[in-house]
Amino acid sequence: MKDLYGVDGLPTYAGTPRQLPARWSRDAWLVARVRAAGGCIVGKTHTVELAFGGVGINPHWDTPWNPWDADTHRIPGGSSAGAGVSLWEGSALLALGSDTGGSIRIPAGFAGAVGQRTSQGRWPTEGVVPLSSTLDTVGALTRTVEDYGWFFGSVDPAWGEPAALLEQLGRTRLRGTRIAVPRCDIWEECQPDIKEALDVALADLEAAGAVIIEIEGNLLDDGFEVALGQRPITGPELRAFLERELPGWSEILNPIIRERLANALALDDPAYLEAVARHRRLVALAPTLFERADVLALPTNIITAPPVSELTDLGRYGQANRAILRPNYPVSVLGLTAISIPAGLDDSSMPVGLQLVGRGGQDEALLGVALAAERVLGTAVEQFGTPPAID
Numbered sequence: 001m002k003d004l005y006g007v008d009g010l011p012t013y014a015g016t017p018r019q020l021p022a023r024w025s026r027d028a029w030l031v032a033r034v035r036a037a038g039g040c041i042v043g044k045t046h047t048v049e050l051a052f053g054g055v056g057i058n059p060h061w062d063t064p065w066n067p068w069d070a071d072t073h074r075i076p077g078g079s080s081a082g083a084g085v086s087l088w089e090g091s092a093l094l095a096l097g098s099d100t101g102g103s104i105r106i107p108a109g110f111a112g113a114v115g116q117r118t119s120q121g122r123w124p125t126e127g128v129v130p131l132s133s134t135l136d137t138v139g140a141l142t143r144t145v146e147d148y149g150w151f152f153g154s155v156d157p158a159w160g161e162p163a164a165l166l167e168q169l170g171r172t173r174l175r176g177t178r179i180a181v182p183r184c185d186i187w188e189e190c191q192p193d194i195k196e197a198l199d200v201a202l203a204d205l206e207a208a209g210a211v212i213i214e215i216e217g218n219l220l221d222d223g224f225e226v227a228l229g230q231r232p233i234t235g236p237e238l239r240a241f242l243e244r245e246l247p248g249w250s251e252i253l254n255p256i257i258r259e260r261l262a263n264a265l266a267l268d269d270p271a272y273l274e275a276v277a278r279h280r281r282l283v284a285l286a287p288t289l290f291e292r293a294d295v296l297a298l299p300t301n302i303i304t305a306p307p308v309s310e311l312t313d314l315g316r317y318g319q320a321n322r323a324i325l326r327p328n329y330p331v332s333v334l335g336l337t338a339i340s341i342p343a344g345l346d347d348s349s350m351p352v353g354l355q356l357v358g359r360g361g362q363d364e365a366l367l368g369v370a371l372a373a374e375r376v377l378g379t380a381v382e383q384f385g386t387p388p389a390i391d
Contacts, residue, residue, distance in 0.1 A: 001096045002080050003044040004051055006127040007031055010041075014129040015049040015079075017060045017252055028127025030096060030138050033155035045082030045095055049257050051131045052238060054106045054324040056081035057311060059254045066110060066305050067387035068350050074305040077110035077324065079103040079131075083141045084111025088390050094151055095141045100131045100234060101227060102328025108141050108340040109300030109353025112380040112387070114148050115141040116339040116367070117332065119360045123156070130241055132234040134276060135332050143381075145341060145374040149367055165364065172368030174376060175209030179356075179369075180293030182217025185224075186327045190302040197344035197352040198299055201377055208376045215292060219285060223330030226278050228322060233279060233333075235264030236272045256317060283335035283360070290359050295369050299327045300340040300353025327355060335360040339370045342380040351380070 001007050004014050005028045012024040027035065034041070046064050048056060056078035057063045064085045066074040076085050080097030084107040087095055097104040099117040108115030118139045125136050142148040149169050153162030179202070181187070187195065206212045226233070239261050242249050250261055265272040289296060303323045311317045331338045336357050343354035356373065358366030377383065 001031060001041060001044050002083060002098060003047045004098055004129040005031055005044075005096055007041060007044070010044060012129065013061075015047040015051070015058050015061060016249065018249070020129065020246070024129060026127060028138075029124040030155065031127065034094075034096070037154040039094065042092060045080065045086050048079035048081055049253055050129070050238060051079035051098060051100065051103055052234070052257050052260065053321055054078050054102055054328070055311060055317065055321050056107065057308060057317070063308055065389060066350075067389035068112065068305075069348075070388040073308045074350070075110065075308055075311070077107035077301070077305065080107050080141065083107050084113040084115075087111070087113050087141060087143050088387050093143070093147065097139060097141055098125070098128055098131070099137050099139055099332070100135045101325050101332050104139050104141060105300050105328050105338060105340040105353070105355060106324055109355070110305045110351060112342045112351030112384070113141045113143060114145050114339065114341055114370075115139065116148060116363070117337055119337045119363050120335055122361075122363060130237070132237045134233050134237060134279065144379045145339070145367070145371045148339075149371060152363070152367065168364065169368045169371045172372045173209070174205060174369075174372045176211060177209075177369055177372070178211045178213060178292065178294045179205065180213050180215040180289070180296050182215055182220055182289070182296055182298065184217030184220045186217070186220060186298055186302065186330070189323070189326060190299050191304065191346065193347040194299060194302060194304070194352050197346060198297075198354055201343040201354050202297060204376055205373055213292060215289065217289070219282060219289060219334060220298075220330040223282055223333035224326060226275055226282065226333050227329035228325065233272070233275050235260060236267055236269070239264040240267050256314060259314075279333050282333055286334040286336060287359060289334075295366060296357040298331070298355040298357060300355040302327055304346050304348045304350050331355070331357055337361075337363050337366050339366060341370055341374055341377070342383055343377060345384050351384075
């Protein structure tokens with residue numbers, strides 16, 4: 001369980017140096033669903049402090065080592081920083097995370113795992129320390145799409161048991177499935193070797209019968225401007241939560257997080273209110289992306305996971321954080337569902353994630369396409385084995 005989730009009998013720190021009040025150590029909604037399905041909870045995984053960042057660094061609790069480089073301490077991606085690592089080290093088969101701007105998909109991409117951002121409101125966030133009341137979702141990382149389908153079918157109230165869902169997902173065929181590659185800055189900013197790996201993966205899916213097309217993707221660029229532009233949503237909402245629920249907490253945060261929160265707007269600031277209004281307008285426009293497509297294809301990561309030692313400078317950290325959020329945050333702002341699946345290795349032998357994006361509310365349809373894609377591309381182990389740091 002990510003250390004934002006309340007779990008009976010376990011402390012919650014939310015990545016901060018101080019334990020949160022007792023009300024944050026009671027089973028969150030999704031934790032209770034996992035228990036009801038027979039899940040065995042083995043502990044908490046590392047998170048970025050208050051989940052406020054996609055890099056995965058936490059000076060208070062150390063930063064998990066990305067297992068795909070045995071010699072250099074590279075970031076695992078965040079904010080669910082320990083989740084993907086736990087799957088490879090064998091301490092978990094399922095790692096709960098939360099996704100505001102990509103915090104499940106990012107570590108899935110960097111770790112060569114599978115992780116989905118569920119549709120906004122699909123599952124309650126009750127009992128999970130919030131980052132953004134507007135954008136937060138809860139979900140999980142797994143080793144394979146099939147594993148994720150078992151998890152989804154076990155905890156989702158619409159299913160209650162996984163066999164029926166897996167049977168439905170297995171009926172999805174790639175032949176005739178329209179996968180759209182949006183023309184947008186995300187692809188333009190993507191590292192060449194990562195783009196090459198994704199091009200190969202998409203060509204394999206096309207050879208299996210998928211229809212690969214290009215569409216206009218300006219809405220994704222607009223979504224990123226709302227996410228990290230001059231009128232962001234997340235910072236004001238986190239600041240308001242701390243002031244309301246954890247007064248004085250900002251004084252103990254690491255300087256990177258503290259400085260970002262100090263500059264956050266108030267909830268009654270016109271710029272914040274306009275950002276929320278613009279987010280809602282973009283959600284209303286998002287279905288136009290699917291007029292000729294069943295799903296969209298984007299990178300999950302557009303840069304190789306950098307070494308932790310390179311990110312001690314605040315400016316370099318900010319650049320890396322922006323690049324890491326770049327392909328993921330717009331999907332959240334547009335109210336879509338998305339899943340990251342392994343799609344090869346880059347020139348540094350680090351995992352590349354293919355992000356498949358579906359309409360909001362169409363979680364099962366997206367999972368069906370992802371499972372069909374996995375059966376063509378292979379699981380991470382089938383594609384590129386196990387991490388050298390684990391071996």
